Amino acid sequence: MNVTVIGAGTxxxxxxxxxxxxxxxxxxVDLDQARLDAALATxxxxxxxxxxxxxxxxxxxxxxxxxxxxxxxxxEGVAExxxxxxxxxxxxxxxxxxxxxxxxxxxxxxxxASNTSSISITQIAGATRRPEQVIxxxxxxxxxxxxxxxxxxxxxxxxxxxxxxxRLSEDLGKVPVEVNDAAGFVSNRxxxxxxxxxxxxxxxxxxxxxxxxxxxxxxxAHPMGPLTLADFIGLDVCLAILEVLHRExxxxxxxxxxxxxxxxxxxxxxxxxxxxxxxxx
Numbered sequence: 001m002n003v004t005v006i007g008a009g010t011x012x013x014x015x016x017x018x019x020x021x022x023x024x025x026x027x028x029v030d031l032d033q034a035r036l037d038a039a040l041a042t043x044x045x046x047x048x049x050x051x052x053x054x055x056x057x058x059x060x061x062x063x064x065x066x067x068x069x070x071x072x073x074x075x076e077g078v079a080e081x082x083x084x085x086x087x088x089x090x091x092x093x094x095x096x097x098x099x100x101x102x103x104x105x106x107x108x109x110x111x112x113a114s115n116t117s118s119i120s121i122t123q124i125a126g127a128t129r130r131p132e133q134v135i136x137x138x139x140x141x142x143x144x145x146x147x148x149x150x151x152x153x154x155x156x157x158x159x160x161x162x163x164x165x166x167r168l169s170e171d172l173g174k175v176p177v178e179v180n181d182a183a184g185f186v187s188n189r190x191x192x193x194x195x196x197x198x199x200x201x202x203x204x205x206x207x208x209x210x211x212x213x214x215x216x217x218x219x220x221a222h223p224m225g226p227l228t229l230a231d232f233i234g235l236d237v238c239l240a241i242l243e244v245l246h247r248e249x250x251x252x253x254x255x256x257x258x259x260x261x262x263x264x265x266x267x268x269x270x271x272x273x274x275x276x277x278x279x280x281x
Contacts, residue, residue: 014143
C-alpha cells in the first residue's frame with residue numbers, strides 16, 4: 001500500500017516509521033525540508049535503537065529507511081496514495097484546508113485519515129467530497145512503542161473504510177479500538193480533565209507538581225504522573241484539546257486552568273521547549 005503522511009513532526013515521523021517498518025511505501029510530506037530531514041534522522045535513530053535491542057536487523061533498518069520518500073509538495077505527495085494520514089498541528093481551520101487540498105489531489109479511491117486527538121472527524125470530512133472515505137486514526141506517542149490506535153468513525157464513514165483501517169492497524173502490530181465521533185474521543189475526554197485537575201492542584205497551592213505526580217504514581221499505579229505526562233504531550237497541545245472539549249461539550253469541568261494558559265503563553269510547553277512543570281535543560 002502507498003501511504004502518505006502529512007506533517008513531519010513527532011507524530012508524523014512516528015507514523016511514517018511504523019508504516020515503513022511494516023513494508024509499506026511511505027511518502028512523508030512537510031512544507032519545511034529541514035523538518036523532513038530531521039524526521040528521517042529521527043526515524044533512523046529510533047530504528048537504530050531497535051537494532052541495538054536485537055528487535056530488528058541492520059538490513060531491516062536499511063530497508064525501512066529506503067521505503068520513506070520525502071516531499072515538500074502536498075499534491076505530488078498524495079498523487080499515488082492509497083491512504084493519507086494527516087498529522088498536522090491540532091487546528092481545525094488548518095486541517096480543513098489540508099483536507100481540501102488532499103481531496104483535490106489524491107486518487108478517488110484513497111482513504112483520508114486524520115491523527116487528530118480531539119477535533120471532529122465529521123467536521124474534517126465536511127471539507128472533502130468523499131466523507132465516507134474519511135476516518136480518524138489516532139496514534140499515541142511514541143508511535144513505534146504505543147500499541148493503541150483509536151479508529152474514529154465520522155457520521156458518514158463507511159463500513160468498508162472502517163474495516164480497511166481496522167485491518168491495517170492490526171497489520172502494523174497495533175490494537176485498534178472503534179470510537180464514534182465526539183470531542184476528545186475516549187482517550188482525551190478521560191485524560192485531559194485529570195491533567196487539568198492536577199494543574200489546578202498546583203495552581204491552588206494544594207501540592208507541588210512533584211507531590212501530585214507521586215500521589216498518582218504510588219497511590220493510583222499510574223506509570224507516569226499527570227504533570228510529567230502533560231510535559232511529554234506538550235502543554236500547548238493539552239490546552240488546545242481542553243479548549244476543544246470546553247467549546248464542543250460546553251461543560252465547566254473542561255475549562256482550562258489559568259496556570260496552564262499562563263505557562264503556554266510564557267512558552268513553557270514541556271519537554272519540547274526545555275521547561276514545563278519540570279526543567280529539562
